[in-house]
Amino acid sequence: MRIAFYGSSLLSSYWNGAATYYRGLLSDLARRGHRVTFHEPDAFGRQQHRDMDPPDWAEVNVWPATGEGLRAALARAGEADVVVKASGVGVYDAELLRGVMAEARPDAIRIFWDVDAPATLAELRAAPDHPLHAALPGLDLVLTYGGGPPVVEAYEAFGARRCVPVYNALDPSTHHPAPADPRFAADLSFLGNRLPDREARVEEFFLRPAAMLPGRGFLIGGNGWHDKPMPANVRQLGHVGTREHNAFNTTPLAVLNIARDSMAQVGFSPATRVFEAAGAGACLITDAWVGLEMFLREGEEVLSARDGADVAAHLAALTPERARAIGDAARARILAEHTYARRGAEVDALLREEAARRRERAAA
Template identity: 65%
Template sequence: MKIAFYGSSLLSSYWNGAATYYRGLLKALAARGYDITFYEPDVYDRQKHRDIDPPDWCKVVVYDGTIEALREVTREAANADIVVKASGVGFEDTALLEHSLAWAHPGALRIFWDVDAPATLAELRADPAHPMHRALKRRIDLVLTYGGGDPVVYDYRQIGATECIPIYNALDPETHHPTEPDPRFSADLSFLGNRLPDREERVESFFLAPAARLPGQKFVLGGAGWGDKPMSANVDYIGHVPTRDHNAFNSTPKAVLNISRSSMAENGFSPATRVFEAAGAAACMITDAWTGIDLFLKDGEEILVARDGQDVQELLQELSPERARDIGQRALERVLREHTYAHRAADADRIFRSFAGRAVVEAAE
């Protein structure tokens, strides 16, 4: 089956947290025989910060950030069996949704793939006139999300979605795996994440505050936007970390930290890509608490859960290098066993085939 996928970017992770998810899942779907074309706009300097070349498992079409170019690439939806519009493309999202759905042929499966469901749902609740409401009820066959669990599924059904199914983040063991330590990332605790409004306060609480209280330990902060943020002298801010360095970033420190955005933590069931990247590198991860962690990793054995910054501090003070290595190894074994993109692609394949059959029948009626 042919998939036309309209998303933010496959080639660049620059200000694009969905890149790892797209790459892992679409590569695994291609391995199952899907013919995929990914359409991404040339915006936000992402093309200047590419961190992979166009892959051989997916055709990538980069289009100019203009309405004319958008209209041209959405015409290609007419040739696809499955048309996917992802959330958060970042350029004329509403127009992209309208045009891609309009060009999809009658028997095609039309999917809205939400990579930030809490944000999307908040926007829809705040705007009853949003075009997505009409699209969900009349033109979108299926909503897929990369997290959110039952709360997100319930909310999407309440606002009119025919069906909503989570396809969670996972690990691609070919790209994220243990590697040799790199002195650039040597630390007792590291965190990698861009500076975002609904993450900043939690980074202050879970990372910067413990760092200030532990002057004898070293902390490394990666991600875009933190340059003017006040931080203690034992925090080394290193800026954007390209995906090619993620394995070393995760493999080197004694522990790495996962901090969910506020909306993700409140909804739960939303493991970030960094959770699986870190586990794939056999890193010992400390995470902020959120509902659903136990579906993915076991607290105290495969991951360490902190309710606040004080917990982070105490966990670090008690964590020996030997225990950290043991937790990281257990996490790696768990995700390889249950949480790879091959597992997720098998789920997506079953869903596609089930819903595509319904779409063909309905188109013929």
């Protein structure tokens, strides 16, 4: 099938945490014979911070973030058998949602793909005039980055015909063990952009343990942290491109995952970082959230923490040997159960099932 996907960016991970997710899923769908066109705006400096060239498995249409550019991008929705509007494009989101669905052919499969479902659902509850309220009855599928049963129930209560979580995963061709790099040497590392609904949890789960363990080395990567006061034993890297993620994850004793507020509250929402770190064989420490056991076993494949004191205790007790054993076990589990090949197979089956349903309706 021809898939027109309207999202934030395929070519750049700059202020774009969904890049790895898009790349893993869409490249697998292309390997299954689907023809993917990714429509992304030239916005937020992402085109100036590309960490990927246009791939051979997708056409990438970079459109000017202007009214004229929007209209030209929308016009191409009519070319596709499947049209997808992702959440969080960042510019013209409401116009894209209405326009993509309006321009789609009558027989096209219409999908809203939510890469931040807890936040979107909070917006729907707060805003009766949110454009998604009007769009949901006409959509064939809502796919989500995660969220489990709470997100499915909430979307269906808002009128979605069908909501299916498609979780983050690992592409072992891009994220894997790598030689250690002295630039990333630390006892505990964290990678994530500074966002309003994450900052307090970073203070608790990362900066507090750093203050509690002044003799240990801490490393933080991501945009926006340059003017954040931090303990003296914390080094800041700024943006870390995806090409460096493997060394970033492989080098330190342990890597920390911190969920955003909404995702931690809903649960069932592992970030891409969880799979990237596990794929590199890192010893992962994560803040605790409901549904973790669906992906990794506590104490054997991951260490979970209720607060900063738990993080500090885990780190103080961690030996290189145990860290290596946890990282190896996590990598084996993720490779066996949570790859983008598996996720791509799930989406491919959903598309084929929906296409068959349409044929049946047309024949009736």
